[in-house]
Amino acid sequence: MLDYKLLEALAAVVECGGFERAGDALGLSQSAVSQRIKALEVRLGQPVLVRAxxxxPTPAGQRLLNHIQQVQLLERDLRRALPTLDSASPRLRIAVNADSLATWWAEAVGPLCREEGLLIDLVVEDQDVGLRRLRDGDVAACLCASPQPIAGARCVALGTMTYHPLATPAYRRRHFPAGPTPEAFxxxxxxxxxxxxxxxxxxLAQCGYRGAFPFHLCPSSEGFVALARAGMGYGMVPLMQAEPWVARGELASIAPGQVLEVPLYWHFWRHSGELIERLTAALGTVALR
Amino acid sequence: MLDYKLLEALAAVVECGGFERAGDALGLSQSAVSQRIKALEVRLGQPVLVRAxxxxPTPAGQRLLNHIQQVQLLERDLRRALPTLDSASPRLRIAVNADSLATWWAEAVGPLCREEGLLIDLVVEDQDVGLRRLRDGDVAACLCASPQPIAGARCVALGTMTYHPLATPAYRRRHFPAGPTPEAFxxxxxxxxxxxxxxxxxxLAQCGYRGAFPFHLCPSSEGFVALARAGMGYGMVPLMQAEPWVARGELASIAPGQVLEVPLYWHFWRHSGELIERLTAALGTVALR
Known part of the structure; x- marks a missing residue:
């Protein structure tokens, strides 16, 4: 099966008469469109477009264009026979950091998704990987801690989440009997x-400790809290997430007063349409803590 | 015999996240650590680390890391027999399916980890990917739904988790007013x-429906439940995970009586030492539901 995302990019560039306008039409950055054309040319072993x-389109490019037009005609007929295909809900592919997804994300975007029948395709990525996916045109938007805007994209600050070093009280008594000392760390x-x-x-640097320390690795927000609750270790958890256990005294800070503020930014391509603007407005109302 | 000083340097660089910190942990200069990594790469004829x-670790580097973890496990057993050998905490790299990690996993392994000072390096993978990692030597053990044993590994059945199709009551009223009909699906x-x-x-097949359906994609257990709680959709959730919300009436089945039983199997290399045996025994006591 051909990769129709690449063919669609080619058709848009020819129809719109340029990479930037094609990007606008597809909801992609200019560079993402350009990468898709390149991928198509690599796959084909020859150019599909002449620039001057x-x-x-080159002759090979024109053949591909004819093909995609035929496919589009067939799709049109198919939609007539299966009308529910046409009413397909829009789907938005978004990279979200794990801790936001584990806490406030769904509540913030839920009402808009319900009203608009918007379907979400989530990619869980922390930090720079999410931004790279946005730059590569793999996602339409990205929520992460990086304030570094991408050319062609907007970046909106959403506030900060506060992380506390939490463990069970039993763990704290056993491993931090004299508080957060270098020996304990x-x-x-x-x-x-x-x-x-x-x-x-x-x-640890904030506490003045720079040596080695033993640790578990757990790439799951909920698993992370589960390990802490099982007394396996202490870790930096957003208070938003740990609140029920902190309130019940099942988790407590091993270094009260020492917290980390992690800012969150929402990155999305300009000209992505009205739905992304409304999603951005919904995210702007969230009270992060 | 391999030069374990070189392997130890590799393990330290990956665990500490840098050459300088690895040097601190090993009591070596940064350049000594760097020389050991280079020596290892020369010997292997390929890189063990990617810098950007x-x-x-590269795939080859990860294999070496897994090997050194297994050697450390065996050393731990040896140290128990010969207590005068000095002791360091072993670390075990394990692939776990997301839903187990979000529910019962930490509680089951926590006591043993606490007693033995065992550190865990978790990889979250569902199904066949986890087993492939075990086969590739990337992890020491794997918890997944596949009963297919791997040559050289043992496979222990742990029981089944029961998944219910859950949504908010409001969602159920809106989308399933006449129950789980094809039109609703x-x-x-x-x-x-x-x-x-x-x-x-x-x-859906169990309900007799085989057509298309709209869906969100959410590769996170806690995010999955958060989307359901926000009324964005219905989804198959382990009752173990959803119980608090089901008890409070915030989530309910859209097709009562229709559940899926998902078996779980624990795969691990034979001859991995006594710690894995005890971990297996601890997992065997879990009452999955």
Whole structure:
């Protein structure tokens, strides 16, 4: 089966007469369109477009265009026979950091999705990986801690989430009997989300500790809290997520007063249409803590 | 015999997330660590680490890491027999399916980890991917729904988890006013874990429906439940996970009596040492539901 995303990009560039306008039409960045054309040319082993004197399809490109037009005609007939196909809900592919997804995300976007019949295709990525996916045109928007805007995209600050170093009271008594001392940090097992997670290192640096420390790796927000609740380690957890257990005294800070503020930013392509604007407005109303 | 000083340097660089911190942990200079990694790569004829976008082991490097973990496990047994050998915490890399990690996993393994100072390196994978990682030597054990044993590994049945098709009562009234009919399934947004997740399809087939249906994609256990709680769709959730919300009436089945039983199996290499045996015994005591 051909990759119709690549063919669709080619058709849009020819129809719209340019990469940027094609990007607008497809809800993609100019560079994402350009990458799709390149991918198509690599696959084909020859160019599909000539850039000068004017943008135009090569003979091979024209063959592909004819093919996609035929497919579009067939789809049109198919839709007539199966009318429910046509009313397909829009689907939005979005990269979201795990902790937001585990806490406030669904509540914030739920009402709009319900009203509009909007379907979401979530990709769970922390930090730079999500932004790279946006740059590559793989997702339409990205929620992450990076304030670095991408050319062609807008970046909206949503506030900060506050992370506390939490463990069970029994764990704290056993591993931090004298509080957060270097000696305790050297031996107390921590919980770290993954190899790229810097929160634990930032927390220890903030406490003045820069040595080695033992840790579990757990790339799941809920699993992370489950490990902490099972007394396996202490870890940086958003208070928004841990509140029920903190309120019941099942989790407590091993270093009261030491917290990390993690800012969150919402990145999305300009000219992505009205739905993304409304989603952005919905996210803007969230009271992060 | 391999040069374990080189392997130890590799393990330290990956665990500490950098050459300088690895040097601190090993009591070596950064350049000594770097030389050991280079020596290892020369010996192997290929890189063991990628430096960009982030420091991470190559597939070959990950194999070496897994090997050194297994050696450390065996050393741990040896140290018990010869207590004068100095002790360091072993670390075990394990693939676990997301729903187990979100529910019973930590509680089951927590006591043993606490007693033995065992550190866990979790990889969240569903189904066949986890087994492939075990076969590739990337993990020491794997918890998944596949009963297919791997040559050289043992496979222990742990029981089954029961999945119910859950949504908010408001969602059920809106989308399933006449119960689980084909017409309702055709239009009601479902929630699916990922492109390889077959639970939703199995559930619909069990209800006699085989047509298309709209769905959100959400590759996170806690996010999955959050989407359902926000009224964005209905989805197959383990009752173990949803129980608090079901008890409070915030989530309910859209097709009472229709459930899916998903068996769980624990796969691990034979001759992995006594710790894996005890872990297996601890998992065997879990009462899955």
């Amino acid at each position: 004197p004017a943008l135009a 050297r031996h107390a097992p921590a919980i770290v989300y993954g190899p790229h997670d810097q929160l634990q290192h930032r927390f | 976008p982030a420091l991470a 055709r239009h009601a947004p479902a929630i699916v874990y990922g492109p390889h997740d077959q639970l939703q399809h199995r559930f």
